[in-house]
Amino acid sequence: MAALDTGCSSSSSSHLLLAAVAVLLLTRYLLKRRAGGGCKLPPGGPRRWWAVLGLGLGLDLGLDPRLPPHLLLDALGRAHGSVCSLWLGSRLLVVLSGFQTVRDALQRRADVFSDRPTIPLVTIITQRKGIVFAPYGLVWKEQRKFSLSTLRHFGFGKLDLEPKILEELQFVKSELYDAEGTAFSPFHIINNAVSNIICSMCLGKRFDYEDEEFRIVLHQIARGMKLASNSPAILINVFPFLQYLPFGPFKEFSQTVKDVTSFLKNIIAAHRKTLDPENPRDFIDFYLKEVDCEMQRNQDTNFSEDYLFYIISDLFVAGTDTTSNTLLWAILIMASYPGVQEQVYNEIRAVVGESRSPSIKDKHHMPFTEATIMEIQRMTTVVPLAIPHMASETVDFKGYTIPKGSIVIANLWSVHRDVSMWEKPDEFNPSRFLDADGNVVKHEAFMPFGIGKRICMGEQMAKMELFLIFSSLLQSFSFKLPEAEDAPNMTGRFGLTLSPHPFKIIPVKR
Structure with a gap:
């Protein structure tokens, strides 16, 4: 019996020893994984979960933590180099700054x-489907190829x-004529248009x-x-369970998603009922026709x-927000630089005249107008941090190890302010x-629509909209800032895009 007890004791001790060794090895593995597995991770900011709020990063850099994220991350890059990092909870976020680094990553190492x-807040909205936020792979390639082909069909x-x-410009001009000579906010009519x-x-x-219904949906968006860009909602990315809280911004955010979803799905359902495959009316009809064709060929x-x-x-939300904010910036900047505004108008008058509206065919004959739009895009960079990328495998890049699954942020703002690529980048100068x-x-180094395989699908459509709306508005109106008000805040409001702070403008008929 004693022998049996000794054997059991020996066996238990062995199991405890093995368990202790396993725990030790697991702990060592997790710590090494957190530290990059002994590899050289990019240097960077605070290793604290609350860096997600911008507070830790701002304090580490000796900056106002209320600065918008693109400026904080730009400062991080200046302090630690063009490839740097910080931890968001247990996840590594790698920040790429400057033209050479962003190009090498997104184009040469695409x-x-x-x-x-996978970002909880984004997943709630997109379910990782669509074109903008879907994972890279066969499904995304098929959907993007079809969508891009259809958009080109509409454009050309x-x-x-x-x-x-x-x-649509006729409705915008009508609103501006009604407001002529008075200070008013252009946000409503530009967003609607x-x-x-x-x-x-x-x-x-x-x-x-x-x-x-349209007004409510635009307001909801x-x-x-x-x-989605405010701190309470961003906390969902750290604590996903918060999305289920039935109060405050979390409840409001969930309800907004439901309302916009209902609006768009009702429209798709109405299209299905009235679909004529021989005469598709719009993008929805083209897609539904493709669904039916694919179902006949392949059930899977x-x-x-x-x-x-x-x-x-993606098209409705992203396409509206980026283009409308660019146009709002354009109006504000033209009012702030009246000399440039007059140069644009003189070119429009010389090429187009006053009896007809500008056409996309005029674009090649209006280089200063086009250069002005490009400089507005460079200066404002309405998607300053692009859409987050991810390393699909562990890779050595610029002397550092970027682990698989790391979030990768391309700071396009820093690209458009890169002193090695732009002379006096903080100055507004269309002649560049x-x-x-x-x-x-x-x-x-001009990449307002991104670069690489994830470049904005709607680039050509957006360029057409920007040129036609911008040139048509300046053909008919000059824009002035109200003299009695303070100079406008040009830093921008950071959200999913960088929009101007609220401002008022005075349209004057030409």
């Missing part, structure tokens, strides 16, 4: 840096987008500016984007009405995009 991370095919833009252009292309209809298709909803959401003969020159 095989590694083209994926998207028989369903030309230009007449829709010019039609850009949204309506997207609606015409995707949903097959435009909405009256006073349409109650704007409110949702504001909530990736095309579905569910996936269509997320693509439409013109050669000695006055022709537009393409600058390799």
Whole structure:
């Protein structure tokens, strides 16, 4: 019996020893993994979970923690180099700054840096579907290829987008004529106009500016984007369970997502009922037609009405916010630089005249106007941190190890302020995009739509909208700042995009 007891004691001791060794090895592994497994991680800011709020990062750099994230991360890059990092909870976030580094990562190493991370707040909205936030892979490639082909059809095919833009401009001008000589906020009419252009292309209809449903949806989108960029909602990325709280910003955010979802899904359902495959009216009809064709060829298709909803959401939300904010910046900057505004107007008058509206065909004959739009995009960078990327595998990059699964942020703001690429980058100067003969020159460090495989799908459509709306408005109006008010705040409000702070403008008929 004693022998048996001795054997049991020996066995228990062995098990305890093995368990202790296993715990020791696991702890060592986790610590090494946290520290990069002995590899050289990029240097950087605070290793604290609350860096997600910007507080830790700001204090570490000796800066005001209330600075917008793109400026904090720009300062981080200046302090630690073009490849640096910080921890968000247990996840490594790598920040890329400057033209050379961003280009080398997103273009030359696109095989590694083209994926998207799983971010709880984004996943709630997108379910990792669509074009913008979907993971890199076969499904994304198929959906993007089809969507890009359809958008090109609208831009340059028989369903030309230009007449829709010019039609919408008549409503904008009418609003501006009514407000002539008075100080008013242009946010409402610009947001409505850009949204309506997207609606015409995707949903097959435009909405009256006073349409109650349209007004509510635009308000919900704007409110949702504001909530998504505020600290309480951002905490969902650290504590995902917060999304289920039935009060405060969390409840409001969830309700906003539900309302916008209901609006778009009802429109898709109405299109399904009235679909004529021989005469597709808009993007939804083209996609539904493709769904039916794919179902006949292959029951296991990736095309579905569910996936269509997320693509439409991407086009509707992202397309509206980026373009409208760029145009709002354009109006504000033209009012702030009246000399440049007059140069643009003189070119429009010389090329287009006053009896007709500008056409996209005029663009090649209006280099100063085009250069001015490009300089506005460079100066404002409405998507300053791009859309987060992810390392799909562990990679050595610029002398550092970037572990698989790391979130990768490309700071496009820093690219557009890179002193090695731009002379006096903080100055507004459209001539930097013109050669000695006055022709537009393409600058390799100019990337307002991103770079690499994830470059914005709507780039060509956005360029068309910006040129036609900007040139048409300056053909008909000059814009002035109210003399009695303080100078406008030009730092911008950081959200999912960088928008101007509220401002008022005085339109004066030409």
